[in-house]
Amino acid sequence: MPAAETTKRALYTWPAAIAAVAFVWLVRCGGEEAFVPPAVPEEPGALSGVPAGEGGVTFSAEASVGVSAGDLSFLREQSPQTADDTLAAEAALRRVLAMEAVKAGLGRDPSVVRAYWRALAQVLLKQKFEVEHTPDTVPMSTWEDIYWEGGVRPLFDHFDTYFVLDMQVICCFGSLSVCAGDVAAQACLRDSEAKTWEIYEQLSARPYADADEVTAAATRLKAEKYPDLSVRPYSFQYNFAVSHEKQRGYTVINRNVALAARDTPPGTISKPTRSNHGWHILYVKEHLPEAHGTPADPDVIAKMKEKFYAPIRDRDVAQYLQSLVMRHPVSLYEEEIRGLDWERLTGIR
Numbered sequence: 001m002p003a004a005e006t007t008k009r010a011l012y013t014w015p016a017a018i019a020a021v022a023f024v025w026l027v028r029c030g031g032e033e034a035f036v037p038p039a040v041p042e043e044p045g046a047l048s049g050v051p052a053g054e055g056g057v058t059f060s061a062e063a064s065v066g067v068s069a070g071d072l073s074f075l076r077e078q079s080p081q082t083a084d085d086t087l088a089a090e091a092a093l094r095r096v097l098a099m100e101a102v103k104a105g106l107g108r109d110p111s112v113v114r115a116y117w118r119a120l121a122q123v124l125l126k127q128k129f130e131v132e133h134t135p136d137t138v139p140m141s142t143w144e145d146i147y148w149e150g151g152v153r154p155l156f157d158h159f160d161t162y163f164v165l166d167m168q169v170i171c172c173f174g175s176l177s178v179c180a181g182d183v184a185a186q187a188c189l190r191d192s193e194a195k196t197w198e199i200y201e202q203l204s205a206r207p208y209a210d211a212d213e214v215t216a217a218a219t220r221l222k223a224e225k226y227p228d229l230s231v232r233p234y235s236f237q238y239n240f241a242v243s244h245e246k247q248r249g250y251t252v253i254n255r256n257v258a259l260a261a262r263d264t265p266p267g268t269i270s271k272p273t274r275s276n277h278g279w280h281i282l283y284v285k286e287h288l289p290e291a292h293g294t295p296a297d298p299d300v301i302a303k304m305k306e307k308f309y310a311p312i313r314d315r316d317v318a319q320y321l322q323s324l325v326m327r328h329p330v331s332l333y334e335e336e337i338r339g340l341d342w343e344r345l346t347g348i349r
Contacts, residue, residue, distance in 0.1 A: 040107045040116045065099075067091045129317055135305035138312055143304050144295045152308075154237070156293035156300045159250075161237040162261040163286040165211045167203065167218045169196055169228055170278035179276050189274065192228075196272040196279040199226055203281060204269050214269070214283045233285075238262075257282070 071091040072084060079087065106112060146152055154161070171188030172179035179185050199221060208214045215231055222229040237250050238258040254275035260282050264270040270282040293300040 040113055065092045065095045067095070125317070128320070129313055133313060133316060135309045138305075138309070140295075140301075142312065143301055143308075146304060146308055147295045147300070152304075154250075155307075156291060156297075156303070158288065158292075159237045159239040159290045160262065161235060161288040162258075162284060163235045164233070164261055165214055165283040165285060166232045166234065166257075167199065167214075167281040167283070168230055168232060168278050169199075169226075170230065172277050176276050189278065192279050193272070193274070195226065196281065199229060200269070200272050200281050208267075208269075208283070211283060211285050236261075239290075256280075261287075 067088045072087055075082070075087040075091060076084075101107065101112075147156070169192045171192060172182055172185035174182070174185075199218075202221060203214070203217055208217070211233065218229065218231045222231075236253040236258070238253060238255075238261075239247060240258070240262065244252070244255040254277075256273045257275055257280055260270040260273040260280065261284055264282055264284045266284045266287050268284065270280075270284070273280050273282075295301060
């Protein structure tokens with residue numbers, strides 16, 4: 001799936017996928033044989049020992065109840081500042097209460113059963129999409145497909161690229177030939193030079209933390225004294241190794257503007273420069289030096305994994321949930337679904 005579409009069409013974010021499972025808890029599979037969910041332990045003794053797979057490490061917080069290393073690990077995540085003795089006592093108390101609930105016949109209570117299903121669903125998704133699913137398990141073909149998308153390749157294969165805030169006084173919006181032959185436009189270009197330098201002197205009188213502060217300062221100048229001043233953020237790339245006429249493969253900016261950006265360190269403001277259409281004062285937000293990385297470069301793949309892994313996982317979670325529904329025809333408990341808090345589950349108001 002293309003990178004842009006991967007992000008746009010991901011049907012669930014990762015937290016929302018967990019919420020989607022809340023929906024699945026309330027369905028039962030149709031078909032020839034009814035789905036039989038796993039049973040909640042009904043014997044108190046099943047809750048007193050150490051679960052299989054937790055290494056058999058126990059703590060004697062309660063004489064008759066084992067507290068496993070897994071219990072402590074889970075509780076440490078919730079309360080990292082709490083001492084192990086306190087956590088062990090809490091784990092033991094939870095087990096004792098659970099045993100008493102089973103003795104009282106509450107193991108079949110619908111809320112208990114659903115909580116059990118919910119925990120199993122969460123463990124399954126955690127295993128599949130936080131343990132087994134990693135950036136390294138995504139097929140290389142997927143990363144290559146993403147790389148060749150128009151919006152992704154320029155991140156790694158580009159000439160010098162600049163992200164700028166252009167504070168401009170524009171005199172002509174036509175083509176180069178129209179502007180060159182427009183007497184009024186040429187007069188405006190001449191008359192605007194002094195004014196543009198005034199704007200520059202005021203803007204460059206102090207440093208700025210970021211582009212937002214520059215925008216605010218320019219907006220104030222526009223409101224107070226220079227109504228024809230405009231502020232436009234954009235980015236461009238330029239190959240300084242060839243002439244302006246040989247620029248190809250991207251939107252070509254005026255060469256004077258490109259040179260002004262090249263000569264201005266990021267985080268600072270350029271002196272006024274004239275284009276065919278007006279005057280420009282640039283605040284350079286960021287400069288990406290020329291690079292020509294390909295999917296064969298380990299550094300490119302590493303950066304793609306960092307930037308695009310999350311939406312890929314979101315997509316795979318959604319596809320997995322959809323595949324389950326497709327494999328298991330479902331019928332719905334309509335009365336229970338009507339009672340769902342959809343705002344809480346989906347985030348949609």
